[in-house]
Amino acid sequence: MKISNCSICGLSWSEPIDKEELRYSYDICSCCGCEYGYDDNPTYRESWLKQGAPWFASKYRPPNWNLEEQLRHIIPDWNA
Ligand SMILES: [Zn+2]
Numbered sequence: 365m366k367i368s369n370c371s372i373c374g375l376s377w378s379e380p381i382d383k384e385e386l387r388y389s390y391d392i393c394s395c396c397g398c399e400y401g402y403d404d405n406p407t408y409r410e411s412w413l414k415q416g417a418p419w420f421a422s423k424y425r426p427p428n429w430n431l432e433e434q435l436r437h438i439i440p441d442w443n444a
Contacts, residue, residue, distance in 0.1 A: 367439065372398045372409045373417070374437035394421035395434075405443050 366380035373396035381389075390401050396412045397420030398404045412418075419425040 369437040369439070370395060370398070371400075371439035371442040372396050372404050373412065374434040376434075376437060392420060394424045395419055397421075406440075409438070 365383045367383050367386065368380040369376045370393045371386075373393060375393060375395040386400050387404070388401050390399055392399050396409070396417070398408050398412070417431050
């Protein structure tokens with residue numbers, strides 16, 4: 365299955381990636397900063413939100429970024 369958004373913060377990517385491939389990629393999300401395969405879990409999302417949802421790579425943050433809108437694309441059962 366291919367997904368087009370970060371499972372933790374909902375950030376949309378330019379290209380879809382295979383779910384399993386992502387899980388073992390150890391890539392770091394430029395928005396929420398989670399490392400897939402390591403801290404891509406609901407607890408990480410919660411603490412990220414508690415910190416005020418800071419961008420890991422702030423240079424990629426769009427000027428009109430909308431957190432609420434982005435969070436609609438998260439995958440709640442990612443680790444299920
Ligand atoms: Zn993310």
